[in-house]
Amino acid sequence: MKKIILFLPILALFLAGCDGGDSNSSTSGTSDDSSTSTAEPLPPPVVSDINGEEISHEANDGDIIKLMHMNDTHGSIEYLPDNNEPGMAYIAGYVNEKRAQENTDVVLLSSGDMFQGSLDSNINQGKLMLDIMKEMRFDSMSIGNHEFDWGVDVLAENAQYALDSDTGDWAFPFLSGNILGPEGQYEFGHLSTTFNRGPARISIIGSIDSGVYDSIDGPIVAGYEFVNAASMVISEAQRLRASGSDIIIYSTHDVDKRVAQTIANNVDAIFTGHNHHNSVLTMTSSTSKTIPIIESSSNGRALGEVDFIYDAETDSYELGTYKNTNVLDGVISLIEDEGVQAIYDRYLDAPAQDGPVSSDSLRSLKNDKIGEITSDSKYVAYDDVNIPQSDVATMFLYAQLEAYIDSYDIVGSCYNKSRSAWTVGDITYADIYKAFPFDNATVIVAATGAQLKTWSTTTVYVDGISKTTLDNNTVYQIVTSTYIINNREEGKFNSIVNIDEDIFQRHVFYQQFLEATTPNPWG
Incomplete structure (x- = not known):
């Protein structure tokens, strides 16, 4: 039997905080300030000998x-x-x-x-x-x-x-x-x-x-x-x-x-x-x-x-x-750990769903082709192979603009960056996911031209409009993410027009690739 030695009063506090009760365990992380305790916190928990290992031998010189x-x-x-x-x-x-x-x-x-x-x-x-x-x-x-x-x-x-x-x-x-x-x-x-x-x-x-x-x-x-x-x-x-x-x-x-x-x-x-x-x-x-x-x-x-x-x-x-x-x-010889690979394979072969995107296996969801970028794309670097992170982000901005422009009176599409670069060839959902992994809801906000001119996050605008031509007093609509309005451009807009709570950036990009009829849908 494994031996676990703990500072028990402190551990009990930790487990109480982890069991998913009360307001502090909501996914929003919000709390009622009136209920917050003013007492000194108990010391943070510590743990000892969790796997019950014993000293194997007396130390020898050179161990x-x-x-x-x-x-x-x-x-x-x-x-x-x-x-x-x-x-x-x-x-x-x-x-x-x-x-x-x-x-x-x-x-x-x-x-x-x-x-x-x-x-x-x-x-x-x-x-x-x-x-x-x-x-x-x-x-x-x-x-x-x-x-x-x-x-x-x-x-x-x-x-x-x-x-x-x-x-x-x-x-x-x-x-x-x-x-x-x-x-x-x-x-x-x-x-x-x-x-x-x-x-x-x-x-x-x-x-x-x-x-x-x-x-x-x-x-x-x-x-x-x-x-x-x-x-x-x-x-x-x-x-x-x-x-x-x-x-x-x-x-x-x-x-x-x-x-x-x-x-x-x-x-x-x-x-x-x-x-x-x-x-x-x-x-x-x-x-x-x-x-x-x-x-x-x-x-x-x-x-x-x-x-x-x-x-x-x-x-x-x-x-x-x-x-x-x-x-x-x-220099190092690669040796695969069979136990780790077996765990990975088990997950790969199980059905997978990511919001509106699903497949009979994670392996298929990762690897099935959904679009293509060729070396003719204007976003490909001079080596005709690589698509820099900044250009992956720009393609997404135009895809997001296309996705919402027919339903809302938007003039621009905003997001901060891609997390990965791409290479030319077939595009899979795994490629999109690696570039846009975060669960940030898609949101449309209304903001004046004066407010939008203070935004520092990358934005592309519809033809005929740019950041410099925005009228300070006119109210415009921009499609972006909840992360941007909560963390980067907080307070720099008038109102939220719409939130698609379960539609994240990768879902938008995925759908626009599926709807594209040719390679290089954004040039």
């Missing part, structure tokens, strides 16, 4: 604890070598190789944004990725801004699913102990997890930076606060060190590649996410130790690796090599 790290994977489960995306089965194979090395034990962690970004992951709201992470034996995942994208109910469900050993042979916690809920208590994430690995006692502390708050659709996190985590991280690191942890790791989803010096003074390694940087930096602690700070690109394009080597003379783990590794660098 290695290898930390392996991912961030901002964004649902990149499929092997896509043209995008330099190894896919999770090959990443798992690489991790397995490291686990098999002599005198080496692996700690595997994520600094957030694991789910949102692909049809594979989004259509099941992260469950496929969670099943894969359990199969790979992840030790923790710090919460990123995109973990909120499906609302706080789904975030709470996914956190509990990861923590539940009944949904697989392995369990791991979501970390980020600084998310303060509308009721004045910490929610969703544990502050730390501690466990035995090989001969060592390991602790991971997690947080989400307040700087990523504005990256989340406003109504979802209304009433929530990402409090400054520095003091709680430092206190927790000191508590863990005093309790016997050999290696203390800090994992954060953070807009800044560096962290406070006071945090670096109290931990042994730092991993970050959010910026999609392939970054290896260092800080020097107050005791002259080198502290590696690693962010590992995105979409599985890099894995962070930090080695700690046991020194028998000092009876401590000393920093060894630290780096990011590209699994597709041509």
Whole structure:
């Protein structure tokens, strides 16, 4: 039987916050201010020995604890070598190789944004990725801004699913102990997890930076606060060190590649996410130790690796090599993890539905042709092959304009950007999904010319109208998304004319491709 040792009063609070009750679990994230507690919040929850691992042996000189790290994977489960995306089965194979090395034990962690970004992951709201992470034996995942994208109910469900050993042979916690809920208590994430690995006692502390708050659709996190985590991280690191942890790791989803010096003074390694940087930096602690700070690109394009080597003379783990590794660098032999691939295949072969778009299998939904862009398109780069992200976005803007211009008196189409580039050839729903993965409803707003002139988000207008020719006093209609009006152009319009709550950008683009009778429908 697995042994789980928890700080029980704190865990009870966490589970109460995750069970889907009360106003703070609605997908809008709103709360009644009159009911918000003014009492001091209880400390955020921590978890210990969740998988019941025992110390395997007494440490020997030269034993290695290898930390392996991912961030901002964004649902990149499929092997896509043209995008330099190894896919999770090959990443798992690489991790397995490291686990098999002599005198080496692996700690595997994520600094957030694991789910949102692909049809594979989004259509099941992260469950496929969670099943894969359990199969790979992840030790923790710090919460990123995109973990909120499906609302706080789904975030709470996914956190509990990861923590539940009944949904697989392995369990791991979501970390980020600084998310303060509308009721004045910490929610969703544990502050730390501690466990035995090989001969060592390991602790991971997690947080989400307040700087990523504005990256989340406003109504979802209304009433929530990402409090400054520095003091709680430092206190927790000191508590863990005093309790016997050999290696203390800090994992954060953070807009800044560096962290406070006071945090670096109290931990042994730092991993970050959010910026999609392939970054290896260092800080020097107050005791002259080198502290590696690693962010590992995105979409599985890099894995962070930090080695700690046991020194028998000092009876401590000393920093060894630290780096990011590209699994597709041509040097590493690709080995597929059969268990991970089997999980993926099971999901691929199941019926799939994404709002108005459906198929008898996820595999068909991903791969069936719905349109074509040829090298003759004006949006193709000079190499006659690639379609830059900005031009994918422009095609979408014209498609969105076409979709609504006959039903509404709109003069423009607005959206911020595509998340991926394309190449010429057949276009599939998977291509569209990767470019526009977010569940942002399509909305038509009325705004004066003066208001629209203050908008900074990319907009295309009907022929004969441009931003500079708008009359300041005339009221116009624009089609855009709820994310744009809630987060980027908030308050810069008069009224909402219509919201298609269940029609997202990818659905609009998909339908316009289906209705097109020729390749290159937008030139």
